[in-house]
Amino acid sequence: MSDDLKLAIFDLGQVCFRTHLERCYLEWEDMAGIRPGSVSRDFPLDDQYEDYERxxxxxxxxxxxxxxxxELSLDFEEWKEGWNSMFGEIIEPSRKTIKLMQQAGVTVVALSNTNATHVESWKGRYDELIESFDHLYLSNEIGMRKPEPRVFEHVLSSHDVGASQAIYFDDKQENIRTAERLGIESVLFDDDSLAALWWKRRPVPSPSS
Structure with a gap:
């Protein structure tokens, strides 16, 4: 990354707020009246899911x-209730870092693979966090999803910045790999404090003479 940081790109789930997929399964099983653990936890990341996210x-x-x-006997409202039960607490170090970055003049955006069902459920839950971003790039709205290179290219071009002027935080290795291949410095998010630590340790440009 160059000294001239202009853009910070944050994933949402597990970077800005917690998600708990197991809650969904337990809710679905409870509503369907079946034993906990009856439904396979091997979530289907198939073509249909990708279409849903696009x-x-x-x-x-x-x-x-x-x-x-x-083989779940649920109506749509029941399925939706279970699907939206995954959302948990805000990751405070990330929220605070977003604010610090913006105070320093950095544009901060969210880039998330998501779906309209989840986006609707964020209202009233994450309003302050969502509204704090300068822009949201949501897969279901832009018709693209990570780790497609064109997603990252779209975000960079939308803000007229080069890859070396951006930093990216995500908890998925496949997304990190794509961003790095494009020249974007990237941080694999496996600890709540990583965004805050990166910001604290970032290279600071020398004052102009």
Whole structure:
């Protein structure tokens, strides 16, 4: 990364707030009246899920597909309630770092693989956090998802910055690899304090003479 940091890109789940997929399964099993652990925890990251995240498959259609795949007797509202139960607490060090970056003149954006069902559920839960970003790049709205290189290229070009002027935080190795191949300095997020530590230790440009 160059000394001239202009853009910080944050993933959302497990970087800015907690997600707990196990909660979804327990909710679904409870509502379906089946024993906990009955549904396979091998979440299907298949073509249908990617379509759902790109916004080309509706939440209702995906919910019906998921229930069919897992033999769950749930209506859409029940499935949606379970699906939205995954969201947990805000990761405070990340939230505070976003504010510090913006105070220093850095543009801070969110880049997330997500879906319309989840985005709607954030209202009232994460309003302050979501509104703190200078821009949101959500897969279901832009029709692209990580780790496609074009997603990162789209974000960079939208802010007219080069790869060397950006920093990226994500908890998925495959997304980090793509960003790094494009020349974006990237931090694999496996600890709550990583964004704060990176900001504290970042290279600071020397004053102009």
């Amino acid at each position: 916004g080309t498959m509706s939440g209702r259609s995906y919910g019906e597909y998921f229930c069919m795949l897992n």
